[in-house]
Amino acid sequence: MSVVTNRRTCFCHLLGVTDHEHLKKAEKEDIMTFLDWTLDTFPKIRKRSTVLEYKRVFCMIYRKSMNCDFDREAASEIHD
Numbered sequence: 001m002s003v004v005t006n007r008r009t010c011f012c013h014l015l016g017v018t019d020h021e022h023l024k025k026a027e028k029e030d031i032m033t034f035l036d037w038t039l040d041t042f043p044k045i046r047k048r049s050t051v052l053e054y055k056r057v058f059c060m061i062y063r064k065s066m067n068c069d070f071d072r073e074a075a076s077e078i079h080d
Contacts, residue, residue: 004054004057004058004061005057005061007038007041007042007054008022008034008058008061011034011037011038014037019065020065023061023062023065023066024066026062026070027074028071028074028075028077028078031055031058031059031070031075031078032078034054034058035051035054035055035078038051038054039051055075055078059075
């Protein structure tokens with residue numbers, strides 16, 4: 001979980017927002033952008049299972065920080 005958290009913090013820094021601000025406004029496209037950025041920035045990540053794990057951890061961080069679940073329908077669309 002700490003690897004995803006560290007990479008998300010770096011991603012938010014590049015966007016010029018805090019982690020909490022990013023989570024507060026997070027939508028499906030934001031998670032997809034984070035995952036795309038991760039694949040572009042860290043070329044060793046190529047397995048679909050790793051990407052799905054990153055998405056799962058992102059949603060878990062969202063749940064812990066926002067005290068509610070990320071939209072299930074939007075989360076399921078990210079698999080595509």
